[in-house]
Amino acid sequence: MVLTKDLVNTFRGNAPSLGLVATTFGDDARDNWLDIQITELAAFSGCKDKLTDHQIQSLIDIVAEEYHYLKVTEIMYFFRKFKAGEYGKFYGAVDPLTITCALKEFCDDRRAILSRLHKEENDRRRRNDPEYIRWLRQYSAYERMASFYSVNFRSKDFTLDDFREVWWLFNLGYERKNHGYIEP
Template sequence: MNIRPQMITERQAAEPSYSKWQPTPQALADMRKRYGDAQGFLSIFTPDLQIAAARHPERTYTGTAPTLATIAVGYGEPVAIVWICIQLENVNLFAGVKEKMPVSRQKELSALILTEYPFLKASEILLFFHRLKCGRYGRFYGSVDALTITTSLLQFMDERRKESVRYRQPDTAAPATTTPSSSGITYEEYLRLKKQKQQHHEHE
């Protein structure tokens, strides 16, 4: 998929309305402080981050990643749609089927996901696509089918309800501590180091 630079900076004349999911000014400010502009966000939240989201599910559900609504309002709805399209194109490349999902269908599906799930964090979307590629919700037959993906997303939402409750419940059996991951780096540290690396390349 050819993502044109102008697609990243393009903004709609009127901001979309997400009712109760409308982000607060503080949430928008925090996102821009952490990830910079739209290009900075896209360079950090790549499909490569899907594995980190799967390895650190607690951070995925309870961390500071922005929601789709925050991305759409803060960077513009086209940026949010482009970002979801990037995840879909990654599935296109991954799936061993003859018929791939065309760009027009990717855009339509991305808009549907943004409309139906504006409350999902970017990290949760990454986790969903990781599980989709792992075959957790079945497989594609002959083509990368949009309806298969939306049906899989419904299954993911059931998982999310159960898992997010578990991770948000206080642990009364032991005092809260930060346990290092087996790789020696946490999901949050990974994001921070990736952003620093990106900034370093920009200044070279």
């Protein structure tokens, strides 16, 4: 369960997908691993009526075929969240259809999580990008200049373009002397 607490490692880590497990170790290894996960969920549920061997095998086949792209850590995360009550509930009997419907819902959540993680990574990368930092500084200086102009120099004769030409004087600190200008 420690593997699934960190969302970045769970969803963006190097864990193999179900398809890769089947290709590398064979279908039996993948099926045995899924069997353990499903059986553990059934035991955890405390339901009186458990899954039959045929239901378990059918569920394994469906998960292996439909969700082969999911990483094993993502499957573990799904089962952990299912046990936490976030993806369905059993009513008296362990129902394979409840599990497959919950997996479908999980995949929708997975897309949102991956999108959020991708955006966070891009934001983090962009914050360290020298071009972006330079752009932020220029934008900040422009905002300061435009704000200063709008407060002190609203005139038809003295436009913002005219003010840009003398802004370098204000950048040198001349606006800090007592000229009656208001700093926004």
